[in-house]
Amino acid sequence: MTTILYVEDHPPAQLLMAAIVADLTPYTLITALTGAEAERLAQEQKPQIYILDIDLPDTDGMTLAKRLNALHGAATIIVSAYAEAIQPDPAYQYLAKPLDPDYVAQILRHTVTGR
Numbered sequence: 001m002t003t004i005l006y007v008e009d010h011p012p013a014q015l016l017m018a019a020i021v022a023d024l025t026p027y028t029l030i031t032a033l034t035g036a037e038a039e040r041l042a043q044e045q046k047p048q049i050y051i052l053d054i055d056l057p058d059t060d061g062m063t064l065a066k067r068l069n070a071l072h073g074a075a076t077i078i079v080s081a082y083a084e085a086i087q088p089d090p091a092y093q094y095l096a097k098p099l100d101p102d103y104v105a106q107i108l109r110h111t112v113t114g115r
Contacts, residue, residue: 020101020105034056075093
């Protein structure tokens with residue numbers, strides 16, 4: 001079972017990701033609204049993939065990625081509506097909003113299987 005931690009403070013985006021992941025087997029999605037909640041869940045659940053919105057109420061996705069990977073390393077995907085404004089870090093994958101469900105599913109499968 002692959003566990004994905006999605007950190008997003010916009011409920012409709014969380015619902016979209018839940019629908020995408022529901023069609024994938026064997027993936028489990030856990031969600032957090034804030035960086036603090038994400039850190040707690042990362043320690044408890046030890047997810048294999050982090051998907052982090054860049055703009056969160058208590059931190060930014062890039063800072064959170066570093067903190068989460070220091071707690072428990074995982075493949076990391078950064079999501080932003082402002083993807084062109086992000087200074088890319090080669091350690092992370094990037095997705096632009098609005099999310100394309102088929103592309104997100106493809107990226108998740110590739111992240112897990114390498115294909």
